Amino acid sequence: MADHLDFVLDQWARERPDLDVSAMGVIGRLSRLSRLVGTELEKAFSAHGLDRGAFDMLATLRRSGPPFALTPAGLMRASMVTSGAITQRLDRLEARGWVTRTPSDSDGRGVVVALTDEGLALINAALPDHVANEERILASLSTEQRAQLAETLRQLLVALGDSPA
Amino acid sequence: MADHLDFVLDQWARERPDLDVSAMGVIGRLSRLSRLVGTELEKAFSAHGLDRGAFDMLATLRRSGPPFALTPAGLMRASMVTSGAITQRLDRLEARGWVTRTPSDSDGRGVVVALTDEGLALINAALPDHVANEERILASLSTEQRAQLAETLRQLLVALGDSPA
DNA sequence: TATTGTTATACTCTATAACTATA
DNA sequence: TATAGTTATAGAGTATAACAATA
Secondary structure, eight states, X not given: OOOHHHXXXXXHHHHOTTSOOHHHHHHHHHXXXXXXXXXXXXXXXXXXXXXXXXXXXXXXXXXXXXXXXXXXXXXXXXXXXXXXXXXXXXXXXXXXXXXXXXXXXXXXXXXXXXXOHHHHHHHHHHHHHHHHXXXXXXXXXXXXXXXXXXXXXXXXXXXXXXXXX | OOOHHHHHHHHHHHHOTTSOOHHHHHHXXXXXXXXXXHHHHHHHHHTTTOXXXXXXXXXXXXXXXXXXXXXXXXXXXXXXXXXXXXXXXXXXXXXXXXXXXXXXXXXXXXXXXXXXXXXXXXXXXXHHHHHHXXXXXXXXXXXXXXXXXXXXXXXXXXXTTOOOX
16 A cells, blocks of 8 residues: 655655665655654543643653652753753643642752652553554554564664664 | 653553553653654755745645645645644745735636745755655664554554545 | 753644635 | 635744853
8 A cells, every 4th residue: 555655755856766775664654654754643642631742741740760750961962852842831731720830959050850749640640541442543554564664763763863861 | 761651651550550550651652752743853854945844835835736726625634733824834935935925717716826936945855854754763673673563653643533635 | 162951933733713705 | 504714712832042040
């Protein structure tokens, strides 16, 4: 079965046969898939009253382990969004009672963002649904394909400068 | 070499050993990579005074072949953005003199968007740089890995409802 | 001087809906 | 009634820069 990029590559082959546009077959699909997957992920989030940004913040705090606390700078590095977006996300999460902001002990400039009991309960409840949703999204791939895909994506990420922490 | 998702999966293994979060290894990497690749693509666009949305419109018109004309609805389907975004993109492209909007002959409600000579020259010039940039982004993969990646992504896209045209 | 977090600006996009002109 | 395109609203993100407090 053909996808949209099959159509696009066909058009380019006809219009610009001088150009090798095969890279588009990878990058174009990457872009479209990321969009479609994003839409699918929202379904599980909204079932818990969350959106992507909120889930991202709560999950990052959750997986950091007890006491479920990080600085805004740490959340920024993990989420790949700008500092302004982090401030706004935290404003909303704080208003909902899911996180607290307290001055850092060790750094007078710093702030520590921590999950409240309500925030912890929420992310603990949303997490299994999110993981099940991701499994559903990947259901068309074999175990081997999934492993191979993860490894190829990692190779690309490392080459583009992605790093742990 | 480790990437960010190696770190994330490690944290989840420690915090929620009851959950199989391996799907995150695929979907998380997909999301981060799409973001990083997007940033890299902008470099080639901005060298020609374009942004992602503008390049997207011009390239879609270009590959449709002579007379390089499509309806806003056609551009919307190809680009996966909302109708409001299309209207705004076309407003900007029209103001720059790169596309024209003329009433459709066959449908009184319709509009035909067409590349101007300037728009055609611009996209023809930008295209080889864009393709070279995509090749650079994928340089860390072998030919076989690229082909396999494209095929796996296509499989996922088709399963999620992506289709030609 | 540099860093932390917040605030501000202008812009692009989202989702949703209303609106017109036409089919 | 439905469709094509535009317009409008509120909200979340971008990039960039400025800012106060602290290191």
